[in-house]
Amino acid sequence: MNYRFLPLLLLFFMSFAPKSTNNTDPKLLANTNTVSLAAKIELVYNSLDANDFALPQMECFKRAMTGFYSLKQKGIVEKDILTVIDFSMSSTKKRMWVIDLVSNKILFNTVVSHGMKSGSEFATSFSNEMNSNKSSLGFYTTGETYFGKHGLSLKLDGQERGINSNARSRAVVVHGADYANPSILKSQGYLGRSQGCPAIPEALKEQIIQTIKGKSCLFIYHPSGSYDIASKLVA
Template sequence: MNYKFFPLFFVLLLMSFTSLPSKTNSTKINATLAEENISKNVSIYNQLDANSFAMPNFDCFNTALTGFQLLKEKGLITKNILTLVDFSLSSTAKRLWVIDLEKNVVLFHTLVAHGRNTGEEFANEFSNQAESFKSSIGFYATGEIYNGKHGMSLKLDGLEKGLNDKARERAVVMHGAEYVSESFIRQNKRLGRSQGCPAIPVEMNEKIINVIKNKSCLFIYHPSKSSEILARLNT
């Protein structure tokens, strides 16, 4: 027997009994990983100490936590602090949560405004364009504190191309505003609106900004765009 060709013969024989992973198998693997991820997120959600606040919606939390983990792996955020804004809710509801993922506890739960051209009581139109006066959804990394026309303010860096990556040039920042208050809601049947910034109550401004500043994750959610948000984050 000519042993010179034995290695090649052996490889060919082995390949005849071995099937490469199919596209179907890859899809099944991805689906399994997604299910495992959701299962982990459900566990974290169920153990979350709401600190006597209302719990965030699970779909919002699940999308936010999945994105947070991706951004942490990429080094785009460094803190274990996650801020959620759920724009599926009425502006009369407290729809901003700040969560300490290290201690798994809700630190703050408060009102937050959307842009004046994003909607009246409910947020339904979003934009990444300058002078649109609309909110931008998706994931952000918090930046540095500065003192602006609204006092202490926090710069934001949008992390999703086409959705919010013009946030800094649009001057979309977190700041306190008098129109974000229960008294404004009582008088107007809705919350006041910003020029696109996630504005919060004046009395909460300093407390929240000092916790979430410098590379924590801010996520602005709307159910109509949740799948698009994660897809863009993965590109």
């Protein structure tokens, strides 16, 4: 048995244990919980098995884990798989990570497309509106798979009202696409863009979709002040 991950597993399961009800000062308790959560996330990050991939930025990872724990505690997320997309990065970079939080291992790290109206090389503008052709930030849960015009695809349910809550009605899904293949970078200098979907390389879509389907957490990050103000999950 590999004992390396036992401390992480203990921290993970303890995070969902019922909170003690005593006469502790609520302000002190809140501060203690904040410190504990930050310490827990830092421990997970520093213990990640990168699997020869680059690590996500700490700030992006911290926000992703904060929302994951919140959604997991509410029973909205069921699988201990976290997908992180960092739209502060160039589309030429591998800015999507799929992380197994039980083994604490990065399973995939790949390029991913943003919406055509969100920007060219960099995504800078985001929307929850129908027909905007823009990406939406924030937390999603993965839904069911289906076969559409891009073959095997995965539906997403946005968990943040006004930020990504129209994802399903907009048909914002995870799918493979030729324009999301890294080879296109040589011809146009940046990855092809979608109508708002996080599109991934065709060669990886089967593996990634099968791994993350069925109530796992997906987080799309950008250091946007408007998102920080609107989001309730990373406040």
